[in-house]
Structure formats: structure tokens, C-alpha cells
Amino acid sequence: MGPYHPECPDRLHAISDRLISAGLDAWIRRYSAPAASRDQLARVHAREYIATIEAESPASGIHFLDPDTAMNEHSLTAARHAAGAAVLATDLVVSGECATAFCAVRPPGHHAERDRAMGFCLFNNVAVGAAHALVAHGLERVAIVDFDVHHGNGTENIFSTDPRVLMVSTFQHPLYPYSGLDNPAANMVNIPLSAGTGSAGFRDAVRDHWLPALARHRPEIVYISAGFDAHREDPLAGLKLVDDDFGWVTRELIAVAAKYARGRIVSTLEGGYGLSALGRSVAEHIRELAGPR
Ligand SMILES: [Zn+2]
Numbered sequence: 001m002g003p004y005h006p007e008c009p010d011r012l013h014a015i016s017d018r019l020i021s022a023g024l025d026a027w028i029r030r031y032s033a034p035a036a037s038r039d040q041l042a043r044v045h046a047r048e049y050i051a052t053i054e055a056e057s058p059a060s061g062i063h064f065l066d067p068d069t070a071m072n073e074h075s076l077t078a079a080r081h082a083a084g085a086a087v088l089a090t091d092l093v094v095s096g097e098c099a100t101a102f103c104a105v106r107p108p109g110h111h112a113e114r115d116r117a118m119g120f121c122l123f124n125n126v127a128v129g130a131a132h133a134l135v136a137h138g139l140e141r142v143a144i145v146d147f148d149v150h151h152g153n154g155t156e157n158i159f160s161t162d163p164r165v166l167m168v169s170t171f172q173h174p175l176y177p178y179s180g181l182d183n184p185a186a187n188m189v190n191i192p193l194s195a196g197t198g199s200a201g202f203r204d205a206v207r208d209h210w211l212p213a214l215a216r217h218r219p220e221i222v223y224i225s226a227g228f229d230a231h232r233e234d235p236l237a238g239l240k241l242v243d244d245d246f247g248w249v250t251r252e253l254i255a256v257a258a259k260y261a262r263g264r265i266v267s268t269l270e271g272g273y274g275l276s277a278l279g280r281s282v283a284e285h286i287r288e289l290a291g292p293r
Contacts, residue, residue: 018279086129148227
């Protein structure tokens with residue numbers, strides 16, 4: 001995204017370092033993400049939009065799509081592979097080769113709408129994964145859980161007319177992108193939280209709103225838009241969660257997946273910009289998904 005941008009390569013290095021230092025690396029099987037095909041992207045994006053992103057990809061330098069969102073010569077390739085990670089993760093988890101999968105990807109995806117890049121996002125990775133479960137694997141009920149501190153406007157934009165997909169989310173409000181409050185569709189459970197809410201308020205929202213909705217939907221697979229920018233150390237927001245909250249919410253979602261979805265969980269990285277907090281929080285998340293029991 002350019003120098004000094006918070007959505008930076010060091011984010012993935014911070015995660016890798018922490019997984020090693022936490023002793024979790026030995027519990028993880030690594031896969032290389034393939035590029036998503038145009039047809040896979042077109043399940044959730046307009047073909048004209050995909051063509052526009054391809055055309056806007058610069059040969060050199062930084063090209064801004066909006067004031068927050070930029071591309072360099074590698075961004076299109078990275079975005080294709082980020083979306084492809086969600087496709088491969090879906091194949092691995094639905095086939096049973098893996099119980100759960102975490103996609104350590106950049107750029108993130110949940111702000112990307114059907115025909116619009118925004119908020120550091122080019123293609124909506126979690127939506128591409130969920131659409132793959134529906135179209136390629138014939139699943140009938142999918143849940144997308146979004147605990148990024150920002151509202152997943154893109155995922156809502158893509159699935160708000162599709163009752164096969166339930167989206168449950170918490171997000172700080174008011175905060176970018178200032179959406180999620182006006183007339184959400186019946187399959188969207190949006191819980192805005194005010195700045196400073198903290199662990200107790202977040203956990204109450206999950207227990208009171210997410211878990212009942214997930215029980216009613218009975219998803220056959222659970223996707224997580226795993227943003228870690230609700231952490232109290234994050235420089236972009238102020239929701240004041242701590243490392244343990246990410247372990248706690250992961251355990252709650254594992255229980256949901258065990259009950260309805262044969263344990264299938266595909267989690268994909270969204271935000272999280274305080275590097276130490278990001279690494280620690282992802283480690284808590286992955287310890288629950290894949291670590292020793
Ligand atoms: Zn975010």
C-alpha cells in the first residue's frame with residue numbers, strides 16, 4: 001500500500017514470528033495459496049469490476065484507488081492469491097483433509113464490495129471462500145463471523161440478498177466505514193459497539209446476539225473474518241479487547257462449528273495493525289484452532 005501504510009508486509013512477519021515463539025509452528029501444516037480464477041472471483045464481484053482492477057494495476061510505483069487503498073505492481077497478484085487461499089482452505093476443510101484453516105493473507109478483503117475496492121481491500125477473500133462452499137461444494141447454509149473492529153460492509157453488500165449466508169459481526173461505531181446500522185437485511189446481525197467497550201461488552205454481544213443467530217442458522221461451515229484491530233493496542237481503533245478475547249471467541253465458534261458444521265472453520269485474516277498485538281492475538285486464535293488440547 002506504500003511506505004508508512006498500516007497494511008504492511010511486517011504484519012505477516014509478526015504473525016510468523018509469534019507462531020514460532022509460541023511453539024505453535026509444529027502444529028500447523030502450511031499450504032501455498034493458489035491464485036483465485038476470474039470465475040471464482042466473479043461469484044462475488046462484477047466482471048467489469050475485476051477487469052477494472054486488472055486494468056488499474058500499475059507497472060511500477062503506487063497507484064491509489066481511493067485515499068486509503070493503493071496498488072503496486074505486486075498487489076493484483078497478492079489479491080488473487082489472498083482470495084485463492086480462501087478457496088483452497090474451503091476445499092481442504094470441506095474434504096476433511098484439514099479440520100480448520102487459517103489464511104494468513106494480505107490484502108484483507110471484507111471492505112471490498114461487489115464492484116468497489118475500499119478500506120485496503122481489493123477482492124473480498126472471505127466472500128470468495130463462502131461462495132466456493134455454496135457453488136462448488138453445494139453447501140446450503142454458511143455463516144460468516146466478522147470480529148474485525150471495522151464493519152464488513154463489503155461482505156454485507158455481497159450477501160445481503162442471499163439467505164443461505166448468515167453474517168454476524170461486531171464493530172466499533174462510529175468508525176470507518178460508518179455503515180452497518182441502516183436497515184440491515186434479515187441475514188445480517190450487526191452489533192455496533194462504542195469506543196472503549198472492552199472485553200465484557202464484546203463477550204455479551206457474542207453471547208446475546210451471535211450465538212442465538214448461529215444456532216438458528218445451523219451453518220454447515222463457519223467462516224471467520226478475523227480482524228485483530230479491536231485489540232486495545234491497535235493504533236486504528238479503540239475497542240480495548242485483549243489477547244484472551246480472541247482465544248475466547250475462537251473457542252465459542254469452535255463449539256458452534258462442532259455442533260452444526262462437523263467442526264469446519266475457515267478463518268481469514270482481515271485487519272490488525274499493532275504488530276505485537278496482532279502476532280499475539282493470532283497466536284491465541286490459532287492455538288484454539290490447531291494447537292495442542
Ligand atoms: Zn479493520
